[in-house]
Amino acid sequence: MALNGIGTGYYMGETYKERLDAITDPNARSAFQAAYAKKMAGSTDYISTISKAYNTGKPGAANFEDAFPQYDVITHVGNANISAGNWQRNDFPFWKYFDKNTSADALNDWRPSGANPPQTRGDLQRNYGSVGSGRIAILVPESLQAKMDADPAYARQIMAKVQEWKEDYDRWDNTVAAGYGMNVAEHQAEKSYVFDLDENGDVRNCTVTSGGGKIVGPTEEEQRQFEAEQKAKWKRRVKYIQILKESAAKHKMQEQENLRLYQENFLLKEYKRNRTDIFQ
Numbered sequence: 001m002a003l004n005g006i007g008t009g010y011y012m013g014e015t016y017k018e019r020l021d022a023i024t025d026p027n028a029r030s031a032f033q034a035a036y037a038k039k040m041a042g043s044t045d046y047i048s049t050i051s052k053a054y055n056t057g058k059p060g061a062a063n064f065e066d067a068f069p070q071y072d073v074i075t076h077v078g079n080a081n082i083s084a085g086n087w088q089r090n091d092f093p094f095w096k097y098f099d100k101n102t103s104a105d106a107l108n109d110w111r112p113s114g115a116n117p118p119q120t121r122g123d124l125q126r127n128y129g130s131v132g133s134g135r136i137a138i139l140v141p142e143s144l145q146a147k148m149d150a151d152p153a154y155a156r157q158i159m160a161k162v163q164e165w166k167e168d169y170d171r172w173d174n175t176v177a178a179g180y181g182m183n184v185a186e187h188q189a190e191k192s193y194v195f196d197l198d199e200n201g202d203v204r205n206c207t208v209t210s211g212g213g214k215i216v217g218p219t220e221e222e223q224r225q226f227e228a229e230q231k232a233k234w235k236r237r238v239k240y241i242q243i244l245k246e247s248a249a250k251h252k253m254q255e256q257e258n259l260r261l262y263q264e265n266f267l268l269k270e271y272k273r274n275r276t277d278i279f280q
Contacts, residue, residue, distance in 0.1 A: 011036055012168045012203075031175040039171060047178060050188050051170040055163045062152045064138050067159040068166075071136045071192075078104025080139045080196055086112060087196070087205040090119045094194045094207045095127045097137040104139045131209050135192040138162075141199045158201035165203050166193070173208070 011019050016036060023029040038048050057067035065073045076097060086092055089112050096102045117124065148155035170188060177187045187210060196205035 011039065012165055012172070027179060028172075028176055031179055032172050035168075035172040035175045038175075039168065047174045047184055048171055050184055051167050051174055054170060054188055055167040057159065057163060060156060061159045062148070062155040064136070064159065064162070067163055068136055071134050074098060074100055074135070074137045075140055076102065076104035076137065077140045077142060077145045079141055080104045081108045082110075082196065082205060084205060086110060087207070089116050090121075090124060091117050092207075093127070095131050097139065097194050098131055098135055098192075104141075128209050131192045133190045133192055133210075137194045139194075139196045141197065143199045144197060144201055161201050162195065162197070162203065166195075169206070169208070 011032075014022075020029065020032060023032055035047075038045060054070050055068070058069055061067040064075050074097070082092075087094075091112065093107060093110065096106065119125070119128075144158070148158060170191075173191075174184045174188060178184050191208055191210045193209075194205075194207045195203050198204045
């Protein structure tokens with residue numbers, strides 16, 4: 001996924017329309033629209049606040065460790081050359097970038113074998129889980145690193161660019177998570193990232209994991225299951241409300257009956273007392 005530029009009218013490095021057109025899942029699409037509207041409005045709601053908190057670095061940050069102090073950051077300087085097609089494969093071994101001894105170009109010669117496997121495959125789940133939470137691995141081209149070393153002001157601009165891209169991504173992803181009833185704070189804290197930058201410091205490729213798995217939209221089967229669960233929950237809620245109403249109606253009828261019996265008993269006592277008074 002090639003992403004160029006960032007700034008006014010851009011979201012995650014693309015224009016609003018480019019990013020929106022790339023989203024096929026209807027729930028993710030709606031979440032992106034909501035997140036973009038919040039960004040444009042300068043929203044300070046709960047999701048935006050959490051997303052920003054994890055992308056606020058030390059003042060004047062000129063390196064990635066200071067730009068993302070909340071994370072364990074590993075920077076690999078070198079000339080990575082991974083195609084978007086390979087990067088997006090479920091079996092692309094991105095987790096190796098979290099090894100400090102892995103070079104930026106270590107996976108340049110990686111080639112897929114067969115069809116793209118499902119994320120649920122046992123060995124892939126173990127590899128995803130090996131990443132852990134709260135980590136960032138960044139691949140930095142040699143030319144970009146040289147320019148940042150020579151010009152601290154330029155380095156600060158690159159830090160701000162990557163921070164903004166990640167904040168935009170987190171706002172969108174956290175909006176999706178909230179839509180599925182997830183705890184946003186926990187979801188954010190569990191995420192780890194790999195960023196592959198181009199020579200301009202733009203995010204060229206990115207992989208995000210959370211809770212030991214790659215983050216992706218729900219499959220059609222998962223969506224059907226989710227909708228079925230929500231429908232079942234609604235039916236149970238309607239039934240529960242009906243039970244409450246019936247219970248309240250019965251309770252009211254019982255109270256009315258008790259009041260009637262009390263009044264009859266009271267009147268009977270008064271009648272007997274009055275009769276006694278008459279014949280004394």
